[in-house]
Amino acid sequence: MAKQPQPISPLKNFFAGGFGGVCLVFVGHPLDTIKVRLQTQPKPQPGKPPLYSGTFDCFRKTLVGEGVQGLYRGMAAPIIGVTPMFAVCFFGFGLGKRLQQRNPDDVLTYPQLFAAGMLSGVFTTVIMAPGERIKCLLQIQAATGETKYSGSLDCAKQLYRESGIRGVYKGTVLTLMRDVPASGMYFMTYEWLKNILTPQGKSVSDLSVPRILFAGGLAGIFNWAVAIPPDVLKSRFQTAPAGKYPNGFRDVLRELIREEGVASLYKGFTAVMIRAFPANAACFLGFEVAMKFLNWVAPGL
Numbered sequence: 001m002a003k004q005p006q007p008i009s010p011l012k013n014f015f016a017g018g019f020g021g022v023c024l025v026f027v028g029h030p031l032d033t034i035k036v037r038l039q040t041q042p043k044p045q046p047g048k049p050p051l052y053s054g055t056f057d058c059f060r061k062t063l064v065g066e067g068v069q070g071l072y073r074g075m076a077a078p079i080i081g082v083t084p085m086f087a088v089c090f091f092g093f094g095l096g097k098r099l100q101q102r103n104p105d106d107v108l109t110y111p112q113l114f115a116a117g118m119l120s121g122v123f124t125t126v127i128m129a130p131g132e133r134i135k136c137l138l139q140i141q142a143a144t145g146e147t148k149y150s151g152s153l154d155c156a157k158q159l160y161r162e163s164g165i166r167g168v169y170k171g172t173v174l175t176l177m178r179d180v181p182a183s184g185m186y187f188m189t190y191e192w193l194k195n196i197l198t199p200q201g202k203s204v205s206d207l208s209v210p211r212i213l214f215a216g217g218l219a220g221i222f223n224w225a226v227a228i229p230p231d232v233l234k235s236r237f238q239t240a241p242a243g244k245y246p247n248g249f250r251d252v253l254r255e256l257i258r259e260e261g262v263a264s265l266y267k268g269f270t271a272v273m274i275r276a277f278p279a280n281a282a283c284f285l286g287f288e289v290a291m292k293f294l295n296w297v298a299p300g301l
Contacts, residue, residue, distance in 0.1 A: 007104040010094035012294045012301055017090025020287035021082040028279025029078065030071035034058045035268035035275065036139040039235040043259060055270040074138030077131050077152040085127040090287065092120030093187050113191050114184040121176070121183030128179065129172040133159070133238045140239050163242065174234035174249050182227035190219035190284060205292075212288050213281040220280025224272045229265040231272075232256070 037058055044050040052058035062070045096116025097108055108116070134155045141149060149155035159167040193215035194204045207215075224231075233252045237245055245251035256264045294301065 008094050008097050008101070009301055010091050010098060012291060012298075013094030014087045014091040016287045016290035016294060018083045018087035019290040020090065020283040021086025022079065023286035024086070024279045024283035025075065025078050025082045027282040028275045029075045031271050031275030031279075033071055033073055033139050034062065035271040036136050036235055037062070038268040038271060039232050040136070040140045040239050055268075055274070058271075074135045074152065077134040077138070077155075080131070080152070082131070085124050085131065086283070088127060089120045089124045089183070092123035093117055093183075096120060110188050110192060114188040117184035117187030118180050120187065121179035121181070124183070125172060125175050125179055129175045130156070130168045132175060132234070133168065133170055136235050136238050171234050171238040174230055174237055177249070178227045178230035178234060182223045185226045186219050186223035189222040190215055193218055209285065212285050216284025217277035217281035219284065220276035221273060223280070224276045228269060228272055232265050232267050
């Protein structure tokens with residue numbers, strides 16, 4: 001395994017992760033919109049075709065009906081939430097690594113990197129859950145033609161007025177179920193690929209841009225391979241009317257499998273995987289560029 005280039009700094013991870021998160025949203029949000037619309041489209045009536053026949057049909061209908069703006073519907077919530085969320089995510093990963101080191105020069109094993117990644121998933125849920133709830137509601141609102149919410153802030157206000165803080169944080173358990181194992185896979189895969197792609201005798205900090213993009217993109221695919229089933233349940237649960245699923249995700253799971261089969265847990269798979277590579281490649285490249293800048297301007301931070 002390649003050696004760590006220098007002592008781990010959770011604080012640098014915080015700032016660099018925030019910049020990486022912004023890069024991810026700009027690249028990945030259009031396909032995230034497609035993913036949510038596919039996951040939450042209503043079951044078609046007997047003899048009638050579904051609203052969207054697949055990823056490319058959904059993309060085409062959204063673009064034709066709403067223009068490019070439709071693909072970026074609901075982006076304010078993730079942009080506002082993603083900068084601190086990815087900052088906290090990378091901070092949690094850095095802290096998880098630091099906590100497992102006895103000495104600053106210790107090189108962590110892959111299970112230790114997985115555990116550090118899982119800790120980052122716990123950290124991010126506090127910010128992620130309400131942002132995801134608002135984003136999903138705005139994305140499906142545009143697809144159904146209803147206009148209940150005028151924007152992200154209005155959506156948050158209405159949710160709080162109707163159901164209090166519990167309404168805003170609806171789906172938190174499912175967000176944890178998605179993000180804790182997926183974040184472990186995400187960071188472990190990225191570190192593993194960086195080590196594999198680092199030439200013998202070189203430092204991982206000297207990795208070229210194409211190799212960083214490849215490692216980051218593939219890490220995103222591994223992340224979503226783990227995250228898709230709980231993400232489908234979360235999207236369905238967070239956009240359901242109040243009281244529809246009194247027993248939480250168990251009711252959602254039973255309904256989906258009963259009505260649409262196990263394959264329904266992988267709805268939006270194509271959109272997710274098309275989005276995962278470029279979005280996460282952009283995220284990790286942004287992170288690495290910001291980290292190099294911080295190491296240059298504040299090497300002792």
